Amino acid sequence: MYKKLLLVLFTLVLVFNVPGITFSLAPPGPPYYGDLNEDGMINTMNAALLRRCILHFGNNNYIDFNAADLDGDGVVDSVDYTILTRYILNIIDRFPVEGDSNN
Ligand SMILES: [Ca+2]
């Protein structure tokens, strides 16, 4: 009985996207810098999300802002976007927020 109730509740949360209750398949620990949508990859999709975030365009509630602050200054801005695009283009191999940057 209890398991069925949990299964129904879990299904309702997934189907109706209940605010305040989130599930993540991302591993616990510090944010995966640059992976704004937490899908385990850093690519142009993340750059597009960051650009939308900076321009305050659309719904950005699902973006992990800790992962977007790539220089660690506490602000998500165009500098972070530049850093992310440089990473995607393989100009740098790590983010300044991670320390010992090569940029
Ligand atoms: Ca991603």
Ligand SMILES: [Ca+2]
């Ligand atoms: Ca920043």
